[in-house]
Amino acid sequence: MSTIKNIGILTSGGDSPGMNAAIRAVVRASLYHNLKVTGVLRGYEGLIQADFIPMDGKSVANIIQRGGTILKTARCDTFRTKEGRELAHKNLLESEIDALVVIGGDGTFTGADVFSREFNFPVIGLPGTIDNDLVGTDFAIGYDTAINTVVNAVDKIRDTAESHDRLFIVEVMGRDSGLIALRSGIGVGAEAILIPEAKVGVPELIHRLETGRKDKASKIIIVAEGDEAGGAYVVGEALKEKFPKYDIRISVLGHIQRGGKPSCMDRVLASRLGVAAVEGLLEGKTDVMVGQINKEIVFTPFSQTIKHIDAEKITPAWLRLVEILSM
Amino acid sequence: MSTIKNIGILTSGGDSPGMNAAIRAVVRASLYHNLKVTGVLRGYEGLIQADFIPMDGKSVANIIQRGGTILKTARCDTFRTKEGRELAHKNLLESEIDALVVIGGDGTFTGADVFSREFNFPVIGLPGTIDNDLVGTDFAIGYDTAINTVVNAVDKIRDTAESHDRLFIVEVMGRDSGLIALRSGIGVGAEAILIPEAKVGVPELIHRLETGRKDKASKIIIVAEGDEAGGAYVVGEALKEKFPKYDIRISVLGHIQRGGKPSCMDRVLASRLGVAAVEGLLEGKTDVMVGQINKEIVFTPFSQTIKHIDAEKITPAWLRLVEILSM
Amino acid sequence: MSTIKNIGILTSGGDSPGMNAAIRAVVRASLYHNLKVTGVLRGYEGLIQADFIPMDGKSVANIIQRGGTILKTARCDTFRTKEGRELAHKNLLESEIDALVVIGGDGTFTGADVFSREFNFPVIGLPGTIDNDLVGTDFAIGYDTAINTVVNAVDKIRDTAESHDRLFIVEVMGRDSGLIALRSGIGVGAEAILIPEAKVGVPELIHRLETGRKDKASKIIIVAEGDEAGGAYVVGEALKEKFPKYDIRISVLGHIQRGGKPSCMDRVLASRLGVAAVEGLLEGKTDVMVGQINKEIVFTPFSQTIKHIDAEKITPAWLRLVEILSM
Amino acid sequence: MSTIKNIGILTSGGDSPGMNAAIRAVVRASLYHNLKVTGVLRGYEGLIQADFIPMDGKSVANIIQRGGTILKTARCDTFRTKEGRELAHKNLLESEIDALVVIGGDGTFTGADVFSREFNFPVIGLPGTIDNDLVGTDFAIGYDTAINTVVNAVDKIRDTAESHDRLFIVEVMGRDSGLIALRSGIGVGAEAILIPEAKVGVPELIHRLETGRKDKASKIIIVAEGDEAGGAYVVGEALKEKFPKYDIRISVLGHIQRGGKPSCMDRVLASRLGVAAVEGLLEGKTDVMVGQINKEIVFTPFSQTIKHIDAEKITPAWLRLVEILSM
CATH class of the missing domain: 3.40.50.460 (Phosphofructokinase domain)
Incomplete structure (x- = not known):
């Protein structure tokens, strides 16, 4: 049984189109489940600065079609230090934020992995990277x-x-x-x-x-x-x-x-994964990324997502295809 | 062992973006396998009128990005008659076309199913319909x-x-x-x-x-x-x-x-399925549609593709998603 | 010598792409001339409801590329009555708004014409209509x-x-x-x-x-x-x-x-006319629309803009061109 | 009274979007006036190689929306020599081409200027350059x-x-x-x-x-x-x-x-100028570029078009506009 009442959401690392659609879905799903939802500005930097804004349905009106991220994003060296993460944790507790959804790529998940284990804090990740170089999802938000x-x-x-x-x-x-x-x-x-x-x-x-x-x-x-x-x-x-x-x-x-404006596929993917992230947190999942594999929602531990092994995505069959088509 | 030397290709029914990318892939794959390839104009109507054009690599240069179909498409009532199909078959034999790739939707496959069984003629279908209402592929060419x-x-x-x-x-x-x-x-x-x-x-x-x-x-x-x-x-x-x-x-x-110009996904899907169709014919497959399910190439008998059952594609989970997101 | 210190801006009638670019230009030009600028919501309805918002440089950040109008637009029957306009005038005075820029088409200018003469209130119009059916400008904002x-x-x-x-x-x-x-x-x-x-x-x-x-x-x-x-x-x-x-x-x-996103030409036109409107007000112009004819800024009395005579825009030469090109 | 019976058309220099729309207009206008029209491939190189193709209404079907130029373009050093131009002239006479429409920028017009005077050969230019750096037209084809x-x-x-x-x-x-x-x-x-x-x-x-x-x-x-x-x-x-x-x-x-696909404005401009070029030749004009200034068709001698003076296009008023808008 979950005791989560207030979900924090942030975007981190390089931005990708569809991050706003994901934010919107996390907010709307939180409201659907009668949770509060709090925006964290500029990724992990916002955790450290306690740069939080309350969000409601209107906060995310008309953003599904916008590129970039309304929550902004940044790199944050301080979060790589123990002291930085402790400050972040303290800020979350003080603002009564019980769980985090983080949208980003491998750097984002590396930080989330450490943080969630260090403080036993519930964190779920959404894959947001144009590179699509994450294990645990067929497509990352922004790639399409x-x-x-x-x-x-x-x-x-x-x-x-x-x-x-x-x-x-x-x-x-x-x-x-x-x-x-x-x-x-x-x-x-x-x-x-x-x-x-x-x-x-x-x-x-x-x-x-x-x-x-x-x-x-x-x-x-x-x-x-x-x-x-x-x-x-x-x-x-x-x-x-x-x-x-x-x-x-x-x-x-x-x-x-x-x-640029996200494609329809990126909007749908972001919407679906955003809802799944909130419901995953409510089911007690943590320290995982939510992805979509073969049309199904899949949760993969952060530590397994960031191996940069695309062996399944770039197979010899694909390379042969390129050769045939250039005839 | 295949004795196919000349593949005919046609588009039929309502057009969809990506049909040209599929035509290109069928032509290039045929050349790669040292086969001749013959374009059939205006779908089944072209079979009946023997409206054939030889195609080479240059015939399909710079069409991957074009909407519509360079082979044109039409409805053809005559092909629904035994006499019409016999004439089509005679024309194919006279032009030494050994196999067909047909790109279209359920109407196209209904005709292809009858024709391939009636004359024991190798036919493979490619799903080309914006409606995406075919069993046997996650996505049809044009839907995205x-x-x-x-x-x-x-x-x-x-x-x-x-x-x-x-x-x-x-x-x-x-x-x-x-x-x-x-x-x-x-x-x-x-x-x-x-x-x-x-x-x-x-x-x-x-x-x-x-x-x-x-x-x-x-x-x-x-x-x-x-x-x-x-x-x-x-x-x-x-x-x-x-x-x-x-x-x-x-x-x-x-x-x-x-x-309109096909999306990247439709171009990639059409390219991959077009190559798979040619190679399927060479492996002796017939009376089937080639599709992509869970990232894999799958061949489905024509008769099973046209059931209009989208139960797998429109699940209660999707409908719930719409409800949550409109909060 | 002008005593204008606070310019109100509104959009009225059917919206057109580029209205936001025009709003931005009016705001930025006002700031450049050390004026206050006040947004009026939903066209003339906002005048009557005193629905005003103060605007600064940040209010119009990142809107040049957005379709629609951030100030919203509406039809307003009340403004056609003497009582309605008196209320609007009272509200403007109370909020110390000295002049108005109105963006819209013929209906907007008809109202502006009456209002500016009735109360001797400075009003300049910007042509914003996809129909381009105004006299006094080669192109209206949104047409391109x-x-x-x-x-x-x-x-x-x-x-x-x-x-x-x-x-x-x-x-x-x-x-x-x-x-x-x-x-x-x-x-x-x-x-x-x-x-x-x-x-x-x-x-x-x-x-x-x-x-x-x-x-x-x-x-x-x-x-x-x-x-x-x-x-x-x-x-x-x-x-x-x-x-x-x-x-x-x-x-x-x-x-x-x-x-949709405005074209480059509409953004440039809106930007140029928006600045010209503010500077026109400062030079004492009123009861006119600012347009661009043969690359020059031109001010035309409202009463002359709304004649719906496109004789200059649709000439026999254009119609002959259509005929020749369809050969 | 004109004796022109066969107009040659070529594109030269850097390509620009709308060149195909211009080619189409020249072809259609020629047909409208019962003239033959001949495509010259790869600019002046095609004149020297006698690389000519007869064109009709169908040759230019469905090209108005295409970027690039179906006639191709190239730089041609040989045309800068007297011998090269003599060969070009000989080829034109042998193919009974009486006049030329050349689409391009300053390099194109420099060559056309010499050629038309050297052999008293009718040549009219169309401004086709994304840079818009030609005197004699408000806009060149491709700039928008x-x-x-x-x-x-x-x-x-x-x-x-x-x-x-x-x-x-x-x-x-x-x-x-x-x-x-x-x-x-x-x-x-x-x-x-x-x-x-x-x-x-x-x-x-x-x-x-x-x-x-x-x-x-x-x-x-x-x-x-x-x-x-x-x-x-x-x-x-x-x-x-x-x-x-x-x-x-x-x-x-x-x-x-x-x-890329030309904008509507570029298509309209190219269409209008293409027709005007053909009709200009029939009226005996030569050694001029046809442009549009203040909505009117204007013919400017080649020698005046290539001065690279944009004084009229980049005025201090435009620069001030940039400054105001960045407030």
């Missing part, structure tokens, strides 16, 4: 929007590439993971995709370009920022040297990938 | 784009509804299924969703409006066109009578839901 | 966004029309003016445009369809809601009777035309 | 789309900037002109705009940041790539040194600005 943003941007680049018979190297986000590159690369019909997980280097890329169809007017190569080939500029230099006749251009998409 | 189109349209309506404190009744597509209404309704933060599967009638809707939060400036009610409550205009009349002071407006979104 | 919304919607319809070889009749907004239909019709490459100003009836439309190019797969006819031919459904019935073999569909775009 | 692309991208950046309280420096295109930066900067509500025409250097920028409102969560600075302050990275380094506590990020929008 980000790949749509990439696809829309590269469609524009394809227009100009096709008009000029150019080769474009487009760098997308994903410091440790090629998931954005993989899906968006298939989505834009990329001629090649360079991602950390696939170990395709520049020599193989050159081989593919030399042996591929010759009647293609334009070529798009998607590079994940974390790829060991070295990012768009390094790849570009290598290709320019090998193919001096190619008209090669480089585009680094950058922070547009973090913003 | 359609719900994003609805969400973007209703976001605009929310802007004006909020400025005027209005209640809008928005009718979305879905003659036999509330799946578009359900997901897009959650996505837009609808105050209520009327769908055939939920049996929420106008009296209950009125009850909810009377007992719901009073401080909401605007209200959006999503109605599936097939809902037994009777469509947006009938619902609107009932509400106007009950709430004469409400400023009620009606919007029927209509055919914009069928077009 | 609305025609882009129409173009994006009809592009989607074109996708499905082209796939099915269909004729679509698309009804757009414009009760007294065909300006939305004219520009968006050219923008979508419409085969014909029916607008009040052009007096093209159904018989001529039929003539054009009979004599036009026969190799067009799809046809789009844009109808202004106010066209005397009778709206999309009436035109559709007439065409179905004449061309029983055509596959004719109808789409009424509706309220999506009022919402 | 480009500034909307920038605005939509920076709206996304604003979402994440606001969530993190960050300062972003966003570099936009415009090698010799700050016109993209100016309008899009107003459109996104930029805190400052650095453009070549305004001579605002980093010291003044720093001054403004130090004296501006302190309660702004996020700041966006738009830098034109050609600004003498040195591009986004140089500005970023200077600011980081001065404001070590600011969280500063840089984004170079790049080639997405060249592509």
